Amino acid sequence: MAHKAAQWPSEETLLLWKREQARLKARMVDRDTEAWQRDPTFSGLQRVGGVDVSFVNGDSDRACASLVVLSYPELKVVYEDSHMVHLKAPYVSGFLAFREVPFLVELVQRLQEKEPGFMPQVLLVDGNGVLHQRGFGVACHLGVLTDLPCVGVAKKLLQVDGLENNSLHKEKIMLLQAGGDTFPLMGNSGTVLGMALKSHEHSTNPLYVSVGHRVSLEVAVRLTHHCCRFRIPEPIRQADIRSRDYIRRTLGHPGSPAQRQERSQKEQRPKVCPKDGPGAPADQGRPPEDYGRDSSTDLKDPQPGFQEQQKDQQLERTEHHEDSDLPPPPTWVQSPP
């Protein structure tokens, strides 16, 4: 009995969600607040985090949430925490945070409690920041709730405030030459909501970078670019790779009975090396029901459009084997600062 699939939120729920976004938005800071952000070389920046949530096949509510921390500028993984979760809210464009953010916050809290020395100085988030229907995407949401500097990095343009992925936009993309090239995403309001970034020399489709929290757009873009070994910034890419890997190791392949060894949620190994697995503290057993917001399901159809995206991904596949392998990993590879 899989937990029932979430249903489409009621209008009332959507109203509450919008109100929550407006409330939290008042706390968002859209400028640089850290010393390293002012430095041309980001001197002082040592840890960059990345978060992602990967899903289980057809299950609309089972997923693996991952938080990784990479050293900067080496971009080596120094901390990892992957964790199976039960999603309670459906995906609704404009409300991604209500689906994923509770689990991302939990990952940050676990890090704060167990290895505060590994707390990232900035977090790259898979999704938008202020480039959003109401100027408060998941990167802003996570940033405000954790008070960590956050950058929104989306792979597709969210068409809001007059922004359109039309022929004009595609022309601008074609004009991007070298990795690091950008063009501003100006909404009808005249505000620059974000930047399209050619993140890699051989990358066709740009990334859409926007401010999440406690960072300027300029720094957000420069940092994102400096984190790209491939099209997707390494912190997000590693979080994605490891969360997907965790699912494959834990659930095995759907069609093979040999992999029936399903570890239930107890098996979640937090991180640090002490061979003595601390197991689950005691927090994930009973989530407060008054999550307030939840419900409903929804799935999107893939659109038969561009085939270029796969080109970039293939480029990554051909070379990512250098670090994609991780046995039952000891989470971090460096000594605490």
Added chain:
DNA sequence: GCGACAG
């Protein structure tokens, strides 16, 4: 009915 739709 048609188009849009971060992850």
Added chain:
DNA sequence: ATCTTGTCGC
């Protein structure tokens, strides 16, 4: 987000 093999290119 997820489903998947081969294929082309350096």
